[in-house]
Amino acid sequence: MGRYLLYRLFQATLVVLGAMVIVFMMLQLVPGDPVQVLFGDAPVPKEQVEAVRHQLGLDLPLGQQFVRYVRQTLRGDLGRSLKTNRPIVTDLRRVVPYTASLAVTALVLAVAGGIVFGIVSAVRHNTWLDNAVTTVALAGISLPTYWTGLLFIWAFSIKFNWFPITGQGTVRHLILPAVTLGWYAGAILTRLVRSGMLEVLRQDYVRTAQAKGLATRTVLVQHALRNALIPVITVASIQLGTMLGGAVVVETVFARDGVGRMLVNGILQKDFPAVQGAVLLVAIAYSVTNLIADVSYGFIDPRIRYT
């Protein structure tokens, strides 16, 4: 187990390093001179361009620039915003809690909903309840998040006035965005739990338990559920990562502050350091959640540790 953990840690570090290469290359890949790109449309005297070029180290060979970038990042320096001149790390530190709370809440809702509806729909297989759950799950997987977000806003914020339309800060601000964000993962988990339960419920040992006289509920919880839940942990961890990407849209729809919104605004305003910082943060967070998912799965299923 220790060896597997070490190996996965090493692999994750390499992946993060690779992600840093991509993030670093973003500015270089923009057509044109990187320094000019940073200045945008403003006409700038040549000396200033050259001065900034030297200050940012953009006159160094690419390899050296990358090393410089890694060093700075490890020191916690992600540069300054082109628009506000605030350090990117400060901005990130301010918005990360909003995104984190959104993603975690969405995940909790998705896991809870997925387990509950998956079980219910499996136990009531082929009834209207099963069909209803399956349809809602299909909708969750298929409908784009920005549209479901707007639908929720229209229904619950405008028509019923239960929740605030935009913003962040209280639990009431959190609910609609979390449900919107979590619907997709919840749908996937519902399908997963449902098919897992259906599979297990068909097994002989379940019939034996029932024949022994155990109440259905005991049978469900003690035998069926355990097996059906195994992949849920892994899938849920992966979905947490996916939600980090989906948060981009949800934050925009609900006008919530967050890493995603910072990213989109950064792109729209051509604020490259902000975009790079936000992207890197999400990539690292995603790698960490994947690592946790893999390790937890290795913990549960010893077979895969040795591949």
Next chain:
Amino acid sequence: MARRRPSRLTVLRRLSPGGKVSLLIFVLLCVPLAVPQRLAPYDPTAISYNEIFQAPSGGHWLGTDQYGRDILSRLIHGTRVSMSLGLVSVSLSLALSLPLGIAAGFYRGTFETVVMRLLDVLMAFPGILLALIVVAILGPGLANAMVAVGIGEAPAYTRVVRSAVLTIRENLFVESARAVGAGDGRTLWRHVLPNVLQPIIVISTVGFAVAIIIGSSLGFLGLGAQPPTAEWGTMVSEGRTYLRSRWWISTFPGATIGVAVISLNVLGDALRDVLDPRLRR
């Protein structure tokens, strides 16, 4: 042993009823690709200030927006834009992933390891993020969005292609071909490629749905098609401010996206059941 590939007609016949309906819907959605001008009753960009904010009615079946533009016409033209976005990006993903995936799966060795490590890095960026990175580099715009989505989804396709090739190359007929003296090129072209087509068709269908979602999300964020171009995502975004009273501006394009994506997902499932039940998770 390789299965005999069902002919195209057989595939169509064997589709589930849901699959057939979905295929029909998909074909319907492709119609505006060809002749949007003849279908749309009005010019999608024609501003008409005395007709603004009309609810759905006889003259404007789906109503008008804040500039007096006919929603139905915008929806038809927008269908063309969004469907072509899906088409182009899926084609780009395939163009990138087929050579890489087949080469990696067929030749194995160092090349495969390098490709797989590269894919690991690319897949460290979840969902829409890769597309956003490309848009950050190239700038907003419809063409850039097509490229962004194509590149963003390519790693997932490559993985599927490679694992399909890994399975195929173990088949007896590949070995037989080589034994008879067929070179790599011929083996790849005549034996590997046709059998890779089946899983590719399945993932392309679902991939088309994903491309539509990501592409329209980019449009919604203002990073894809730019005004006044009509596109599903941008139309939904434009109608946001008027949700309270003029619900029709956002709802119809949103519903269209939903229908398109659901039918593509159902079609993908149905195709998979016909072509390769082994893929069923």
